Amino acid sequence: MKLVPIGIIHSPCGTAAGTPVQPCFASGIEARVEVFPEYAEGLRDLEGFERIWLLFWCHQARAAQLSVVPYRDCHSHGVFATRAPSRPNPVGMSAVKLLGIRDTVLHVAGVDILNGTPLLDIKPYVSEYDSYAAQRNGWLDNSDARRNIHIADERFFDPVKREP
Amino acid sequence: MKLVPIGIIHSPCGTAAGTPVQPCFASGIEARVEVFPEYAEGLRDLEGFERIWLLFWCHQARAAQLSVVPYRDCHSHGVFATRAPSRPNPVGMSAVKLLGIRDTVLHVAGVDILNGTPLLDIKPYVSEYDSYAAQRNGWLDNSDARRNIHIADERFFDPVKREP
Numbered sequence: 001m002k003l004v005p006i007g008i009i010h011s012p013c014g015t016a017a018g019t020p021v022q023p024c025f026a027s028g029i030e031a032r033v034e035v036f037p038e039y040a041e042g043l044r045d046l047e048g049f050e051r052i053w054l055l056f057w058c059h060q061a062r063a064a065q066l067s068v069v070p071y072r073d074c075h076s077h078g079v080f081a082t083r084a085p086s087r088p089n090p091v092g093m094s095a096v097k098l099l100g101i102r103d104t105v106l107h108v109a110g111v112d113i114l115n116g117t118p119l120l121d122i123k124p125y126v127s128e129y130d131s132y133a134a135q136r137n138g139w140l141d142n143s144d145a146r147r148n149i150h151i152a153d154e155r156f157f158d159p160v161k162r163e164p
Numbered sequence: 165m166k167l168v169p170i171g172i173i174h175s176p177c178g179t180a181a182g183t184p185v186q187p188c189f190a191s192g193i194e195a196r197v198e199v200f201p202e203y204a205e206g207l208r209d210l211e212g213f214e215r216i217w218l219l220f221w222c223h224q225a226r227a228a229q230l231s232v233v234p235y236r237d238c239h240s241h242g243v244f245a246t247r248a249p250s251r252p253n254p255v256g257m258s259a260v261k262l263l264g265i266r267d268t269v270l271h272v273a274g275v276d277i278l279n280g281t282p283l284l285d286i287k288p289y290v291s292e293y294d295s296y297a298a299q300r301n302g303w304l305d306n307s308d309a310r311r312n313i314h315i316a317d318e319r320f321f322d323p324v325k326r327e328p
Contacts (some may be wrong), residue, residue: 001221001282003165003253022293035301039252041230046240048302055255057165066205078208085292088203089167089284091219093257095296110327118165120253122244124302129247132259132297138212138288 002087007104007119009056009110016060018076021071022083023094023110025150030099033106033119041058051125057118058092059084060125062158069123071144086156090098091116094154095125103139171199171268171283173220175275179213180224180321185235187258187274188316194263197270197283204268207286211265215289216272221282222256225249226322237307237318245302250320255283259289 005105011031013019020026027094035043041142046052058088063086079087094110175195177183184190197218210216227250233239234246243251247297260272270286 001167001169001284003167003255005165006252021266024292034288037182037231039244041242042242042252044231044245045303046242047246048300048305049245050298050300051296052255055253055257064166066203066234067208070256078210080203080206081208081210081213083287083290088170088206089219091167091255091286093217093296106216117254121251122167122249123257124245124304125296125298126301126304127296128188128301128304130259131297132289132291132296133216134214134289134291136212136214137290137292139209140288140292141212161288 002126003057003120005118006039007033009113009117011113011115013114016114016152017154019152020112021150021152023096023112026110026112029111030107030109031113033108033109035104035106035129037104039049040093040143043101046122046124049098051095052098053125054094054096054113054119055121056092056113057120058085059117060091060157060159061090061112062065064088070126071149072135073139077139084156167221167284169282170203171197172282173197173277173283175277175279180278180316183278183316185314185316187260187276190274190276193275194225194273195275195277197272199268201268201322202268203214207265207268210286210288213262213288215259215264216287218258218260218283219285220256220277221284222249222254224278224293224322225254226320228252235313236261237303241303245271248286255284
């Protein structure tokens with residue numbers, strides 16, 4: 001199961017420290033998503049969608065940890081109960097706002113993604129498929145507000161790029 | 165960028181034909197998600213979440229096509245403007261309902277995933293991160309209801325498993 005980069009995300013987030021931990025905390029942050037020209041045909045009709053999923057390779061995440069202390073709590077949880085990037089398969093996903101497309105460059109907002117991140121996939125965000133009002137949000141329902149951080153630090157960051 | 169399977173999805177969907185095209189059309193379909201024992205620690209505290217994302221390798225998807233006629237329309241669109249599985253990186257994602265966990269087996273409902281599909285990741289579904297009422301849903305807003313199919317056929321299916 002090998003992945004190919006289909007593009008690169010150019011964002012103002014140069015380091016983990018200071019980067020919002022989720023798109024919902026990143027409304028002011030815009031980025032350019034460069035899709036490689038050979039995939040141009042795949043972008044047809046994408047512009048009609050208000051929001052899109054970006055799937056990406058967390059290229060500067062530390063090696064996988066099965067227990068992590070996430071940003072939004074001060075207790076340890078299983079990594080699959082968190083969105084931390086240090087996972088066995090470090091694939092991130094973010095629902096970002098699509099502002100426009102020019103040729104093969106997407107202009108997006110609400111970006112919690114590091115500059116230079118390899119892009120793996122784009123999918124349309126479809127409310128009917130993706131939007132649920134979940135009543136139970138696990139440990140997040142009881143997390144300690146004093147430690148409920150919206151901006152990342154270096155805890156999951158490795159300046160050496162993870163094997164491409 | 166190499167992926168490792170962290171488990172296998174055991175579902176009643178043996179072939180693409182007859183499988184719902186999205187979880188929202190699959191409310192009656194339950195499955196067992198077997199997580200390999202070496203990842204057991206990563207599941208701690210997952211049970212508190214009502215819904216989870218499953219990321220998986222579409223192992224029986226045809227080779228990538230950049231233009232596709234999706235199930236929910238009769239016109240061709242760029243593959244990145246659809247959720248069709250025949251993509252450059254055939255990674256699927258489905259927000260399914262978590263009914264319970266016993267040891268390392270997750271019992272889930274709302275499954276649009278073929279039996280035997282390799283599991284890549286589990287993430288908690290968090291309404292704050294994932295739920296948006298998008299006003300514009302692209303071609304889906306104008307798709308022809310007569311060709312708006314909720315159950316898959318064989319168009320993206322290849323009985324020979326895609327390179328694991």
